[in-house]
Amino acid sequence: MPRQPLPLVTVATSRGDRDAIVTHELTRSFGDRQALAGIDLRAPAGSVLALLGPNGAGKTTTVRILSTLLRPDGGRATVAGHDVRTAPHAVRERIGLSGQYAAVDERLTARENLYLVARLHGMSRRTARDRVVDLLDRFTLTEAADRPSGGFSGGMRRRLDLAGALTTRPAVVFLDEPTTGLDPRGRADTWQAVQDLVADGTTVLLTTQYLEEADQLADSIAVIDHGRVIARGTASELKAAVGGERISLRAAAPGTVGAVAGVLAGVGPHRPEIDRRAGRVSVATDNGSTDLQHVLAALETAGLAVADVSLAPPTLDDAFLSLTGKPRRVPDSADPATPARPRRGRRGKGTHAWRR
Ligand SMILES: Nc1ncnc2c1ncn2[C@@H]1O[C@H](COP(=O)(O)OP(=O)(O)O)[C@@H](O)[C@H]1O
Numbered sequence: 001m002p003r004q005p006l007p008l009v010t011v012a013t014s015r016g017d018r019d020a021i022v023t024h025e026l027t028r029s030f031g032d033r034q035a036l037a038g039i040d041l042r043a044p045a046g047s048v049l050a051l052l053g054p055n056g057a058g059k060t061t062t063v064r065i066l067s068t069l070l071r072p073d074g075g076r077a078t079v080a081g082h083d084v085r086t087a088p089h090a091v092r093e094r095i096g097l098s099g100q101y102a103a104v105d106e107r108l109t110a111r112e113n114l115y116l117v118a119r120l121h122g123m124s125r126r127t128a129r130d131r132v133v134d135l136l137d138r139f140t141l142t143e144a145a146d147r148p149s150g151g152f153s154g155g156m157r158r159r160l161d162l163a164g165a166l167t168t169r170p171a172v173v174f175l176d177e178p179t180t181g182l183d184p185r186g187r188a189d190t191w192q193a194v195q196d197l198v199a200d201g202t203t204v205l206l207t208t209q210y211l212e213e214a215d216q217l218a219d220s221i222a223v224i225d226h227g228r229v230i231a232r233g234t235a236s237e238l239k240a241a242v243g244g245e246r247i248s249l250r251a252a253a254p255g256t257v258g259a260v261a262g263v264l265a266g267v268g269p270h271r272p273e274i275d276r277r278a279g280r281v282s283v284a285t286d287n288g289s290t291d292l293q294h295v296l297a298a299l300e301t302a303g304l305a306v307a308d309v310s311l312a313p314p315t316l317d318d319a320f321l322s323l324t325g326k327p328r329r330v331p332d333s334a335d336p337a338t339p340a341r342p343r344r345g346r347r348g349k350g351t352h353a354w355r356r
């Protein structure tokens with residue numbers, strides 16, 4: 001790509017002006033490992049974009065490039081109208097970042113941590129003090145404000161880190177796995193904080209390994225794996241494709257997986273997915289427990305024995321199976337031993353409207 005400097009000021013009439021984040025064929029390698037193999041993203045101003053993907057997919061690398069901590073090898077990215085390569089300072093002035101691991105100074109209290117950030121950003125003492133009071137209140141840290149943050153729970157630490165990222169009222173906020181490692185309470189609090197942000201008109205890009213989280217928070221989702229976007233759409237499109245709850249079961253005799261899938265296919269409108277390696281069959285269901293009873297009855301009639309029956313919300317693995325027609329490959333394991341196979345499995349489901 002020719003290195004053409006882009007104008008620092010966006011033209012108000014351009015359509016792209018409404019997009020807070022745009023990337024085009026973003027690539028980045030570390031040595032001979034390609035972390036990003038051409039990522040295209042778009043987040044309209046005021047929206048929440050979720051990058052959903054397993055460990056090693058390239059989420060943090062994308063966030064680091066968009067927050068100007070890392071230069072891309074190729075492609076283009078603009079944040080709040082400014083190119084991350086040619087105008088990193090302009091980008092930095094407009095963003096907040098909460099990294100994958102909460103960055104708080106444990107020796108300082110919550111109030112001191114936030115005050116430090118505010119002062120580092122050039123706020124006057126008085127403005128900084130007021131802003132900190134606001135933030136402490138907003139993230140329910142007022143009570144704990146004057147205790148050293150070293151004693152905080154994971155959820156409190158995460159909220160403090162998030163508050164720090166918002167000190168300057170940035171237009172765009174990056175949250176890298178904001179709830180990984182949190183207990184349900186911490187997760188719920190963080191979700192609430194993200195929803196408050198959005199209500200304020202902030203654009204949020206968050207990364208997550210949880211389908212449910214992306215579903216709760218995001219206006220649009222990009223599913224990434226091995227440095228590529230493998231699917232994208234709104235939360236409801238993704239849900240429709242993956243299904244609500246899923247019935248999952250394992251055939252008691254490995255040779256009967258196909259027959260079990262055949263029975264599942266007869267029960268609802270959704271097509272069962274087969275993971276032959278694990279001997280599992282799963283299917284989306286619109287009315288969980290009723291369908292489950294029908295499935296079990298039909299299997300009994302057919303004389304097919306099953307083990308490990310479950311009814312649960314779809315996992316990231318289910319999503320991968322639905323979206324790609326094959327199980328997700330485990331990163332860094334036995335890849336060379338995997339025989340070459342066609343890019344799309346025989347059971348490829350055809351094209352979802354929102355699939356690339
Ligand atoms: N600084 C680095 N040096 C070498 N390899 C890296 C570095 N950062 C990331 N990678 C590799 O790039 C890939 C993507 O990593 P990352 O973006 O951290 O994924 P995610 O955040 O989705 O877990 C992984 O294979 C990871 O090992």
Ligand SMILES: [Mg+2]
Nearest residue numbers: 059060061100
């Ligand atoms: Mg990461």
